[in-house]
Amino acid sequence: xxxxxxxxxxxxxxxxxxxxxxxxxxxxxxxxxxxxxxxxxxxxxxxxxxxxxxxxxxxxxxxxxxxxxxxxxxxxxxxxxxxxxxxxxxxxxxxxxxxxxxxxxxxxxxxxxxxxxxxxxxxxxxxxxxxxxxxxxxxxxxxxxxxxxxxxxxxxxxxxxxxxxxxxxxxxxxxxxxxxxxxxxxxxxxxxxxxxxxxxxxxxxxxxxxxxxxx
Numbered sequence: 271x272x273x274x275x276x277x278x279x280x281x282x283x284x285x286x287x288x289x290x291x292x293x294x295x296x297x298x299x300x301x302x303x304x305x306x307x308x309x310x311x312x313x314x315x316x317x318x319x320x321x322x323x324x325x326x327x328x329x330x331x332x333x334x335x336x337x338x339x340x341x342x343x344x345x346x347x348x349x350x351x352x353x354x355x356x357x358x359x360x361x362x363x364x365x366x367x368x369x370x371x372x373x374x375x376x377x378x379x380x381x382x383x384x385x386x387x388x389x390x391x392x393x394x395x396x397x398x399x400x401x402x403x404x405x406x407x408x409x410x411x412x413x414x415x416x417x418x419x420x421x422x423x424x425x426x427x428x429x430x431x432x433x434x435x436x437x438x439x440x441x442x443x444x445x446x447x448x449x450x451x452x453x454x455x456x457x458x459x460x461x462x463x464x465x466x467x468x469x470x471x472x473x474x475x476x477x478x479x480x481x482x483x484x485x
Contacts, residue, residue, distance in 0.1 A: 271299050306424030307332070307416050314411050323392050326378050331418065333375045335425025335443055337362065338400060338418040342393045346385050360444045367444030 274296055280286045307315075312332050319325040330341055339361050348358050354376065357368045371379075382388045392400070404418050422443065429439040440446075 306427045307420045311413050327392055329378050331421035335422045339397050342389050344388045365444045365446050369442040
């Protein structure tokens with residue numbers, strides 16, 4: 271992938287008078303299959319984590335699905351306790367993410383600082399270092415195929431499996447594109463109800479309003 275970029279860059283600047291390989295001759299780029307963290311894997315990671323701040327970090331990753339750099343950069347001022355929402359600008363795209371939380375997340379947030387950074391110590395470490403420590407922990411536990419970013423995939427998959435409206439999930443994760451969001455949730459297991467049952471439930475929910483006589 272990077273050799274192809276370098277080749278295109280050299281052609282653009284005129285460093286190469288003619289392409290070495292044409293577009294069809296380049297090998298096809300094959301990306302690794304990405305998936306979300308399972309509940310069982312998440313529980314193993316929590317049981318092994320003894321440091322309170324890092325444990326809360328993993329818990330919020332599961333409930334929020336935020337990118338690690340966005341979550342670790344959260345401030346206490348980003349929390350609106352009155353409306354029970356957390357809002358922040360994504361570091362990668364600048365898009366606004368707004369997530370409404372329940373009692374489980376509220377209990378985690380109450381264990382964190384009431385002012386300033388929510389993760390004062392963990393935020394001082396680089397993203398690469400956090401990723402490396404997470405990888406080593408997974409290796410010790412015999413977990414493979416996931417990274418910190420896999421929590422983002424897990425949230426999208428869970429939302430789709432639960433029937434959470436896509437537009438709400440996009441806003442919570444800060445996805446501007448529906449196509450990107452669907453790529454995150456593509457491995458979700460969705461059980462579709464029979465159409466006849468769905469129609470029956472829909473008819474039962476319809477309320478007939480009384481008709482008034484025309485004057």
